[in-house]
Amino acid sequence: MPKQYLACVNLSLAMVLVGSSVVAGKIMVEELPVHLASALRFALALAILAPLVLVREGGLPRLSRRTWLKLATQSLCGSFLFTVFLLHGLTLTGPASAGVITSTTPACMGLIAWVFLKDRPHRRAVLGILLSVAGVLVLNLAGTDGPGGANPVFGNLLVLAAVVFESLFLLIRKTVPEPLSPLAASTVISGFGLLWFLPGGVVEAASTDLSAISATGWLVVGYYGAFVTVLAYLFWFAGITRVAPSTAGVFTAVMPVSALILSALVLNEPIGWQQLAGCGCVLGSIVLISR
Template identity: 25%
Template sequence: MNRRAWFLFLLVAVLWGIPYFLIKLAIEDLSPVFVVAGRGLIAALVLLPVAAVRGTLGALRARIGVVSVLAAVHIIGPFLLITYGEVHITSSLTGLLIAVEPVVIALLMSGTEPLTRGRTLGLVLGFAGVAVLVGLDVSGDRLGLLGAGMVLLAAISYAVATMLVQRRAADVPPEALAGGTTAITAIVLAPFAILTWPSEPVHASAWTALALLGVLCTAVALLAFYRLIALAGSNRAGLVTYLNPVVAVFLGVLFLNEPLRWSTVAGFALVVAGCWLSTRPAATYQNDAPSEREAARLAG
């Protein structure tokens, strides 16, 4: 990868590693549904003008059905699950559990891609890592198990959304797709957000966290990620999943005084090993770089 690709890679890794920390700050004063609705609204206000300037908003009209489904499985569902899940578990554990997403994708695609010994071993190691994280970090804590379960469901939803984008929405310009899904999120959740409007004074830290979630962790991160795909291909771009949990754990331990247990390190190591093995391309799938026309569309 060239310097620009490395810069985008590190940028996305950081921007998608800090949401779990920011969510913890935001839900101290704001309800989870208010946080998700606000995050979607802020991101839409950033992304839709970008799409308008590029003249790509029209692409949403013919694909509104797919975009609506994608909004449900890629933003509304997982964002709510993660935010409500973090009420019961640490931001560090949340980031680590989300890292299992590539393993889930490999499992879902086992019917269309060869399930080699390496991929099978990767699936086993990945889910073993989840077992270590959940079994030792929240063992005996029913609410903790509920929170971990919510986050794992979010990871599954992300995996389904990734496949949906590849198969049904690859022709929709990224800024329009991201703007459309975040706008739908804001519209759908607006009534619930109004019902849970904070009745007590909200600290500046909560409002700041919400603003950063919308602008940086959603709008900017999505645009940077799509540009990274154009420059480096989807396989290499997907490797940001390996770094996101490191950022999440670092912030949680440093600023939220969350514990760093040996099970956290061991579970994360198993998840990363599982992701690496389960996502290694077979010999017939080595060329994952986008075509020149696709790269130009994503980068443009």
């Protein structure tokens, strides 16, 4: 398989797994507090990745202080802030709505690249950004009596903030000049992820009855660590270095499709007209941006 096609497959698989995090996260936060669950997730991921990078690559490569700072910032945005805002948002809104909002990632990436990287988008990309914003507004202004949670408007805003941090996470990786294998990058990001969540996780562990957590809760934590973290990171870092940022952004459209389908299949989440209309606007924006 040509390397370019393989990169596309890797990016698609990564976004399928990230999309499943919306469903897995909804289940996980019902039994475990956010910081504790996330600390356990990254501890498991690091337990898997550290021996692999040691055996296959002899350990982590030597990196400059600036690169370490960039990787720490990348992990802060994508591992910590994205997770905190997404999981807290899922306690207030429905996973289907959250899945639609996460599909604004391509537009958000384009906007951030425009403002901070001076990558001015074309007219079609601007229209795509506006259409993406319209999709989010449909979800928030359609009313709170549809499929959702206790406070869907605020929950949707938290998920939207998570999208911003995820976009920064995806863009920062392209600014690292030194060669870094997908395995090494995944290990470093997971290590920083554990570092960010450990203090809050320790505090929450002291007030959590771990014996009351069901087998399903532990299985979801295991899935989050092994699949959403390890495999998703490996797939994404294997593909992101071989395509342009704009191309990678288009593949994030796979994420909301995965989230919506799994929300209906696993959680029996009803898909209302708000989700369909919002998803239509967002997918239209992706078509405009990708063209």
